[in-house]
Amino acid sequence: MTAMPMQAFRDQLTGLTDINQAAADAAIARDAVLTKPAGALGQLETLAVWLSGWQGQHPPRYAKPQVIIFAGNHGVCDQGVSAFPQEVTAQMVANFKSGGAAINQLALAFGASFTVEALDLDNPTADFTAGPAMTESETAAALSAGWNAVDETSDILVVGEMGIGNTTVAAALSAALFGGGGADWAGPGTGVSSDGVKRKAQVIDAGLKRHKDNLADPLEILRCLGGREIAAMAGAILAARQKHVPVLLDGFVASAAAAVLYKASGRALDHCVAAHVSAEPGHRRLLDALDKEPLLSLGMRLGEGSGAALALAIIKAAVVTHNGMASFADAGVSGEKPA
Ligand SMILES: Cc1cc2ncn([C@H]3O[C@H](COP(=O)(O)O)[C@@H](O)[C@H]3O)c2cc1C
Numbered sequence: 001m002t003a004m005p006m007q008a009f010r011d012q013l014t015g016l017t018d019i020n021q022a023a024a025d026a027a028i029a030r031d032a033v034l035t036k037p038a039g040a041l042g043q044l045e046t047l048a049v050w051l052s053g054w055q056g057q058h059p060p061r062y063a064k065p066q067v068i069i070f071a072g073n074h075g076v077c078d079q080g081v082s083a084f085p086q087e088v089t090a091q092m093v094a095n096f097k098s099g100g101a102a103i104n105q106l107a108l109a110f111g112a113s114f115t116v117e118a119l120d121l122d123n124p125t126a127d128f129t130a131g132p133a134m135t136e137s138e139t140a141a142a143l144s145a146g147w148n149a150v151d152e153t154s155d156i157l158v159v160g161e162m163g164i165g166n167t168t169v170a171a172a173l174s175a176a177l178f179g180g181g182g183a184d185w186a187g188p189g190t191g192v193s194s195d196g197v198k199r200k201a202q203v204i205d206a207g208l209k210r211h212k213d214n215l216a217d218p219l220e221i222l223r224c225l226g227g228r229e230i231a232a233m234a235g236a237i238l239a240a241r242q243k244h245v246p247v248l249l250d251g252f253v254a255s256a257a258a259a260v261l262y263k264a265s266g267r268a269l270d271h272c273v274a275a276h277v278s279a280e281p282g283h284r285r286l287l288d289a290l291d292k293e294p295l296l297s298l299g300m301r302l303g304e305g306s307g308a309a310l311a312l313a314i315i316k317a318a319v320v321t322h323n324g325m326a327s328f329a330d331a332g333v334s335g336e337k338p339a
């Protein structure tokens with residue numbers, strides 16, 4: 001498939017689809033007559049309404065959940081920012097393809113389709129402390145890969161990533177988008193020591209300094225400090241919006257990709273729910289900046305879309321209760337007493 005030009009993504013961001021309010025209202029109306037006290041299913045109820053509205057249909061569906069993993073390599077790994085060597089990215093892609101990673105098992109458990117897309121792994125992005133990570137055409141190609149990967153017939157989307165070094169990239173993007181320095185956003189990632197985290201912070205600060213004149217525009221921040229798998233996740237999240245597919249946001253790295261869209265338009269993540277809060281310390285701060293409350297907090301810090309894939313269980317629960325429960329009238333259950 002041909003790459004979309006950068007301007008096409010800017011146009012999509014200024015022409016975002018809206019929630020289908022009629023579908024959301026139909027879900028609210030059905031929820032009100034189900035055999036339970038009002039509100040007793042808590043967030044399962046609001047999730048059913050959210051799904052209906054953003055799928056643009058009532059009843060909401062959980063027939064085709066989709067998981068996509070994007071993989072990319074990062075020149076900034078030359079600065080010694082990860083506990084693992086860069087070849088692990090390609091080795092894990094092979095593991096995803098043969099079904100051996102955590103995300104394979106989670107996608108299987110919750111009935112999701114699974115694809116992995118490796119983005120030019122033999123050609124890492126440039127080290128952002130030395131220059132822009134990507135050219136404009138590389139950025140557009142990666143955004144397009146994400147855009148094209150989203151199946152418009154999916155009912156819900158999980159986007160995840162694999163890319164050694166990408167917690168440094170996510171921290172640099174977060175700092176450029178929301179302010180603060182490396183020390184505010186750097187964390188252990190795959191497990192670097194406290195000295196390693198300090199080193200990551202310095203590398204991020206060097207990147208921020210290098211690109212200080214290019215940090216006004218979110219897509220330019222993505223080009224200068226981002227990476228291919230992160231641009232692809234941003235492209236996929238934006239495509240999902242325009243294709244009426246609600247999205248579960250994964251951890252720190254996936255949320256940093258989403259944050260690029262949020263900075264471009266404050267409405268851009270309304271079709272997204274934060275699935276979990278990662279143990280990577282920057283993630284809580286980033287979710288606060290995005291004004292999102294996570295569904296889960298389980299101490300996970302893997303990436304791969306794993307926290308979002310786990311939250312598919314909650315989405316499925318919201319759909320089966322909403323669609324399958326009896327109403328008070330159908331079940332012959334007496335309603336609440338008048339006050
Ligand atoms: C075996 C293995 C599997 C992974 N799956 C996801 N990640 C996660 O760790 C990486 C980011 O951490 P850092 O910035 O510290 O390199 C990403 O690839 C992310 O997806 C993994 C990392 C490893 C080592």
Ligand SMILES: O=C(O)c1cccnc1
Nearest residue numbers: 251252253278301302303
């Ligand atoms: O939260 C994440 O996305 C994350 C955390 C650690 C390593 N890789 C990804």
